[in-house]
């Protein structure tokens with residue numbers, strides 16, 4: 001995948017991100033996906049750890065309008081904006097259709113929110129299997145349990161909705177637990193799906 005620099009951050013431009021991710025899943029290629037907007041690039045300027053994590057991510061997609069405008073100016077071609085929540089929804093739909101055996105995990109949000117979001121998605125997407133959920137507010141001890149659960153369960157797709165930059169840092173620190181999984185920071189998506 002070719003990456004273009006947006007204020008020093010490599011952004012990948014491709015026609016079909018979910019298709020690329022399904023291919024990673026088939027090949028068991030662990031992937032960290034970052035959906036980049038302007039606010040995040042500004043945060044990365046101040047926060048060296050966040051900048052490093054984004055640099056190391058396998059796929060950085062242009063989520064925000066500002067990032068897309070900049071890329072259009074840079075490349076002189078049409079660049080499709082891909083909002084994180086839309087990527088997440090398309091990926092879930094594709095999984096239901098093409099990879100119904102894939103295990104999906106939702107982590108983040110207030111107590112009960114991820115579980116409600118999972119129920120909502122499973123109702124709407126035939127074939128989708130969400131094997132586990134965990135709230136984003138917990139003790140250190142509960143977090144350790146979550147790590148053990150992820151290790152044992154080995155979900156292939158893990159959505160982390162802790163907000164920026166917490167979710168990006170958490171994924172970078174913990175992705176070794178499920179080295180073959182697709183990890184995506186989804187911000188407040190669970191709040192939207194849970195209604």
Ligand code: UDP
Pocket residue numbers: 108109110135136137161162163164165186187188189190191
């Ligand atoms: N959140 C969480 N644990 C925390 C802090 C935040 O699970 O310790 C969740 C919060 O409940 C919300 C999400 O993280 O669902 C942040 O959503 P927001 O839309 O603010 O994220 P953004 O994408 O704008 O960073």
